[in-house]
Amino acid sequence: MARPLSFDRTASLEAAMILFWQRGYQACALPDLLNAMNISRSSLYATFGDKRQLFIECLDLFFQRTFNPLCQTPSQPRETKNQGDKNSDYSLISIEHFFRYTILQVPKKRRACGCLLVNTVLEMAEQDRELSALASEKLTKVEQYFIRCFAKAKAGKTLNTDASAEDLGQLCMTLNQGLRVASRQGRSQQELESILNNSLKMLGIHSQKENT
Amino acid sequence: MARPLSFDRTASLEAAMILFWQRGYQACALPDLLNAMNISRSSLYATFGDKRQLFIECLDLFFQRTFNPLCQTPSQPRETKNQGDKNSDYSLISIEHFFRYTILQVPKKRRACGCLLVNTVLEMAEQDRELSALASEKLTKVEQYFIRCFAKAKAGKTLNTDASAEDLGQLCMTLNQGLRVASRQGRSQQELESILNNSLKMLGIHSQKENT
DNA sequence: ATAGTTCTGGACTGATCAGTTCAGAATAAA
DNA sequence: TTTATTCTGAACTGATCAGTCCAGAACTAT
Numbered sequence: 289m290a291r292p293l294s295f296d297r298t299a300s301l302e303a304a305m306i307l308f309w310q311r312g313y314q315a316c317a318l319p320d321l322l323n324a325m326n327i328s329r330s331s332l333y334a335t336f337g338d339k340r341q342l343f344i345e346c347l348d349l350f351f352q353r354t355f356n357p358l359c360q361t362p363s364q365p366r367e368t369k370n371q372g373d374k375n376s377d378y379s380l381i382s383i384e385h386f387f388r389y390t391i392l393q394v395p396k397k398r399r400a401c402g403c404l405l406v407n408t409v410l411e412m413a414e415q416d417r418e419l420s421a422l423a424s425e426k427l428t429k430v431e432q433y434f435i436r437c438f439a440k441a442k443a444g445k446t447l448n449t450d451a452s453a454e455d456l457g458q459l460c461m462t463l464n465q466g467l468r469v470a471s472r473q474g475r476s477q478q479e480l481e482s483i484l485n486n487s488l489k490m491l492g493i494h495s496q497k498e499n500t
Numbered sequence: 501m502a503r504p505l506s507f508d509r510t511a512s513l514e515a516a517m518i519l520f521w522q523r524g525y526q527a528c529a530l531p532d533l534l535n536a537m538n539i540s541r542s543s544l545y546a547t548f549g550d551k552r553q554l555f556i557e558c559l560d561l562f563f564q565r566t567f568n569p570l571c572q573t574p575s576q577p578r579e580t581k582n583q584g585d586k587n588s589d590y591s592l593i594s595i596e597h598f599f600r601y602t603i604l605q606v607p608k609k610r611r612a613c614g615c616l617l618v619n620t621v622l623e624m625a626e627q628d629r630e631l632s633a634l635a636s637e638k639l640t641k642v643e644q645y646f647i648r649c650f651a652k653a654k655a656g657k658t659l660n661t662d663a664s665a666e667d668l669g670q671l672c673m674t675l676n677q678g679l680r681v682a683s684r685q686g687r688s689q690q691e692l693e694s695i696l697n698n699s700l701k702m703l704g705i706h707s708q709k710e711n712t
Numbered sequence: 713a714t715a716g717t718t719c720t721g722g723a724c725t726g727a728t729c730a731g732t733t734c735a736g737a738a739t740a741a742a
Numbered sequence: 743t744t745t746a747t748t749c750t751g752a753a754c755t756g757a758t759c760a761g762t763c764c765a766g767a768a769c770t771a772t
């Protein structure tokens with residue numbers, strides 16, 4: 289009945305996410321965002337509320353994009369789209385795939401952004417507790433998935449260790465966070481791959497790719 | 501011959517460092533800094549140049565405060581003050597002491613700040629490469645010290661592993677960065693201690709305190 | 713074509729930012 | 743006390759910030 293939106297909502301949202309990911313929340317000025325999203329000021333406020341609400345949507349989108357490849361291993365492709373939680377196999381392979389996929393198999397520019405959730409936790413910790421907590425909760429969900437993976441691997445005798453699944457998952461998240469810092473530090477693909485291989489080895493995840 | 505400064509330069513610098521540590525570079529507005537440092541606007545510009553130069557001095561100060569406890573283990577207290585590099589023993593105990601000292605034996609408020617260097621690397625990565633690189637270099641110095649510690653431990657048969665000292669040091673730094681993220685996430689003392697113990701165990705550093 | 717609705721560019725708001733300036737207060741030496 | 747020097751409070755600069763507003767453009771359904 290009336291004029292339709294002249295832009296693709298999700299495309300604009302993704303553009304905003306990428307800019308926030310690169311620069312952080314505070315350093316993204318509205319004109320930069322509008323330019324990247326290719327929409328006008330009024331449209332942003334009409335469609336997304338304000339800068340903060342837009343950012344929250346970006347956190348959600350980023351989480352989906354991060355969590356899905358973790359639940360959906362390449363061997364088990366597209367079937368369980370909904371939650372990605374019920375039918376997945378929680379295997380250690382999915383953890384390895386997650387790291388390799390999100391750190392190595394990614395263009396250099398993206399890799400150097402680190403992780404939006406980690407970046408947000410640090411940036412907003414004293415600035416906006418709610419945003420920081422939001423990002424933190426999402427990281428916790430990932431950690432819980434790690435824990436389930438280790439628990440299943442231990443139960444299935446795939447993994448032989450005296451450490452508890454909780455401890456392993458926690459450590460896995462600690463290494464993950466450290467790796468994201470290293471990524472944003474601008475370390476080279478080789479360095480990151482080396483750190484990653486050593487991390488996986490240490491967690492008892494023996495890579496297929498490096499055993500040759 | 502003339503009026504002396506009405507404030508203690510180093511005390512003001514430390515106050516600025518703490519504020520930057522808590523809030524990050526961008527979120528520290530000049531009025532907040534002036535208030536914390538208890539000096540006037542003109543004095544700040546006369547004494548420290550500008551906000552950016554002040555921040556650089558704060559990075560240096562933070563590095564000193566972080567690196568010294570690493571070089572000076574409690575067993576080897578105050579003698580080697582100058583560089584802390586020549587005479588130190590590079591033992592694994594110094595690594596353990598470093599972590600326990602800077603993460604656990606610290607008031608809650610400080611712990612929740614994480615690490616100024618890590619925070620800065622992330623915040624300034626796309627904002628001010630030079631500042632980010634400055635913080636990054638300091639982290640690299642710490643990593644190199646880790647590596648020397650592991651090398652010496654391996655040579656002295658204190659540590660038995662097939663991993664190289666370089667890999668161990670790199671991993672140690674990855675865990676360190678992950679722990680600082682976890683700290684700023686606001687995790688409890690217990691959680692951090694658990695992660696820390698598991699990290700040390702994984703690196704082959706067997707704590708005295710948890711063997712009871 | 714017309715009418716009805718929705719979208720959007722650009723101007724505007726008041727607040728805040730980092731950095732500059734300078735008159736006058738404060739000090740030390742004479 | 744006077745003088746020379748230095749420090750400092752407060753006002754000012756121009757730029758930029760997030761968010762508001764509205765007149766007019768753009769589109770659909772009739």
